[in-house]
Amino acid sequence: MKSIESCMTRGGLLILALACGPAFAGLLVDADSDWKEGEVVMPPAVEEARLRAFDVGASSPNRFFVDEGSVSVGEDGVVRYALVVRTAGGAENVTFEGIRCATGERRIYASGRPEGNWVAMKKSEWQAIGGNAYNRPRAALAWDYLCDGPAPPRNRDHALQLLKQRRDHYSSGGR
16 A cells, blocks of 8 residues: 555656656657667758747847748657847847757757858757757747657647747646
């Protein structure tokens, strides 16, 4: 017979896991040791008409966008997209990135140039998504829009649908 203390401890851990799931997704899921990243194809140049703004959930003078024309979900489970960050002063940073929902990691593949071409990053490795200011747009995309814990969107159409609405994990229980 289980003791009340044992049940309360397990219940408390379950509540903690559910509440903090997005923040610890990479720690709760074992990485597939046989996983191989698929071929990465650079998207077309970013176009203003395809930009979808998204909320990063923190006060920032910057504005954040995903180019909907660049969004893909690979058979490897990686969600790839072009991220556009615009500063209040008018500067713009464009990157082509990927999120691996299963491990809570992100990777920057290339940097966009004003003339529309991509320049591959010299050092492009999978890194844990943190909540610091630099990673906040990636964390928002992963935890508030695209990933359902370790599960990526089913396909490109599903990813685009998810980008249109931010999830509120605390009031609606997630998706």
